[in-house]
Amino acid sequence: MSQEIIQKTAHELHDDLRSGATTATALAEAQLAHIDGHDDKVKAYLETWNDEALAQAAAIDDALSKGNDPGLLAGIPIGLKDNLVTTTGTTGCSSQILKGFESPYTATAVQKLYDAGGVMMGKLNMDEFAMGSSTENSSMQKTANPWNLNCVPGGSSGGSAASVAANEAVISIGSDTGGSIRQPAAFCGCVGLKPTYGRVSRYGLIAFASSLDQIGPLTKDVEDSAWALNVLSGKDPHDATSADLPVPDYREALGKDINDITIGLPKEYFTDSLGDDMRQKIETAVDVLKAQGAKVVEVELPHTNHGIAVYYILATAEASANLARFDGVRYGFRHPDAKDVKEMYTMTKSEGFGPEVQRRIMLGTYVLSSGYYDAYYKKAQKVRALIRRDFDQAFEKCDIIATPTTPASAFEFGAKSQDPLEMYLNDIYTTTANLAGVPAISLPCGLTEQQLPAGLQLIGKPFAEADLFRVSHAYEQNRGFDMGHAPIA
């Protein structure tokens, strides 16, 4: 019974809660019990909020029993990436420098989930400060891929993806700076959405790279993704970069035909670096869309090969400033042996930040330094504009761009952690959507020969998430196979 409940999607549970088939309390209890029974293997959660979750669930049941509607996500167990600040529990970005930090305020996106009745289960592991593609850069613990415990869950939202794949959360929230939602979603076989830049408020998301970061949901299916975006979206007076545009009801996009849709296949994404297995998975997926009435054309994104370089220059430049505030003065870790201010800075940062974070701060500081600014930062900004233009031009020919999410499926622990550049190439298909600010989603599209999930990435026009959901849903409903559940789920 409880096993069945926690396997359900949010939209299914929505009906069960209203029909009386289950209660929010029963659901929360089942979810907590499942986490308790499974997370010693998966290690997705850094902390769970048992008492708070049960209290929330009781309040939801109370409201439901009185005939009140407590919101779209009422009673739904939700996990939060550890870079979303909350007054409940701690927010540490999986870093020693912020371990145990209690935020005086709650992120706007999280508050919206609370307002919609979502039941928060706790905080999820991630690469330290969202820097990484395997969650191995967490200073707290290693999260395993529920499909194969020897493999990484991807990153940086590895805990978020693993929790959904292991049925330890119905929905989890992640953040995506260069693929940090989509790549782990692909690795763990769930649906991961990076909305258009500005669609979801970043207020309370601990910044990695401000011009690229975007909060989004990881879900079991496309419909849940649409439901979650309904709740998360909207203009926030606390975030100047949040878009002042109406939020459509994304659920209305589901179940509609895609006869008017043209799918673009960028030839730059289908090169030799893409494995045959993965290539075949994507081609099969595109055939499903074709069979549903979509037209397919080839498009060009000529600056794709500069994406990684541009991304690592701009993201690290912004990160070098964003992470400067972790200095031991006002909050977080302060080295106890420092004798003066300068020592406090150097000792606190040297001990508080892990090696990858330090590497990126140094890289970012370097590309902004006088004498190097023009050659790196400024040039990267110019190429970013070209990448944006690539997408504008491609979207004159098509509505949706289809690519693989990653070159290959999940890899084993330690396989790439010794070589940062090899690790960076995991983001080769995902960074450009962040650089262009466009929305993109990763959908499970079968299992590879290693019995690991493969991810199909669909990229849409700015603020055209409805189209993205419509096509994604059409694919999901007609792909002709069931992904099933991860072995640990």
Added chain:
Amino acid sequence: MEYEVVIGMEIHVEIDTKSKVFCGCKNEFHAPANSHVCPVCLGMPGALPVMNREMVNKSVAVGLALNCEISRWSKMDRKNYFYPDQSKNYQISQFDLPLCHDGSCEFEVNGEINKIGITRAHLEEDTARNDHTQGIGESGIDFNRCGVSLLEIVTEPDLRSAEQTYAFLNHLKQTLLYLGVSDCNMEEGSLRAEPNISVRPVGQKEFGIKSEVKNVASFSGVQKAIEYEFKRQVKALKKGETLIQETRGWDADQGITVPQRTKESAHDYRYFPEPDLIPIAVDEAWEQEIRESLPELPLARKHRTTEQYSLSDYDAGVLTASREMADYFEACVAAGAPAKLATNWITGDLQALISDAKADITNIKITPEQLAAMIGLIEDGTISGKIAKDILPDMFESGKEPKVIVEENGLVQISDLSELEGIIREILTQHPGPVEDFRSGKMQAKGFLVGQSMKATKGKANPKVVNQILDQLLNEE
């Protein structure tokens, strides 16, 4: 060899916005430490800045008053450096696209119009205050000032003397006060002026090596620092030394500047565009709206006051020193007071009362209309100027109408000939000595008799009439 000094100014002005520049915290100087703080100005993880529109409006107003061009598109940048008075370890400022640029400002030096180029005026946030007085080895930080709206005005190196610089700074302060954008309180740090000073042989076109002087707490301090730097730099050059570009601190107690840091050890601020804020786009309509709301500025108002009221340059200068006094003056004249009399009363007795009470012309009880009414009472002979001087403090204290005070105290001037003649005859009888003296040619004895007459009437006698009667009585008998 003759040397001349070349001066440019960097002026930081705290703009008087209700809330701080990027958050909703109150912008208030006198408050307990860390009482006006929030996640944004404390640089808490995840917090984001949002631009204060009032800051943009007031900054554009300053830009327009300084004849600047207003950027149709400007942006904020991050200026990176580590210091505990910064909550984020970067300051949000403007680097290559300031909101206001390429302006100029005319000001008076000893009655002559001078002009200075304004390079730029850009928006930024103020820093916190470090407090090292807490105890041994402990420092406190008060973040109330962190994130307060700050406008940095940078001038061209157009100034050529300490005196001229002093005049410019006073004019700039007057302009800012006219605009109502800042209280310009130098003691509280809401106006901070830092001169860039270099010297060069007279006739040479190239600029010398400049020093930037910090920590100057007053305009007279700026003047002294310039005078000191001029002497120091010329002396060094005459000795054949090479100057270095450096930042120096002003030591007000010793009246000297001391080296702080050289250009070589200067920070690399690694400016880059602030990704958390959207560009500031002030279009023509917005600029026009602000332009139309600008008050008449000091020089123009002084000029108009001279012309319109036929006043001396000096009187107009005193009256228009502040917008509030000029407004008071014009309201008084509008209520019927002759301009010159209004000027004398406002800049004389009234100003003295205001100063003694440490009050402000905007919040005194005596209205311009009441002052005009009082002047009217003198004009129509109801009271003497002497009585007016006596009742002004009462008006200032109570806010009562002058007529009421005059009536309540029976101070109406006695101009009635027969009534006064009676009183004066009495005095002449009482003081035969002075009467004799006068008649024997000691004309000053008359003054004594006038005084006695005024005393007998408690100052209410019309002095003109008293003189008339005395002349008549002394001569006839």
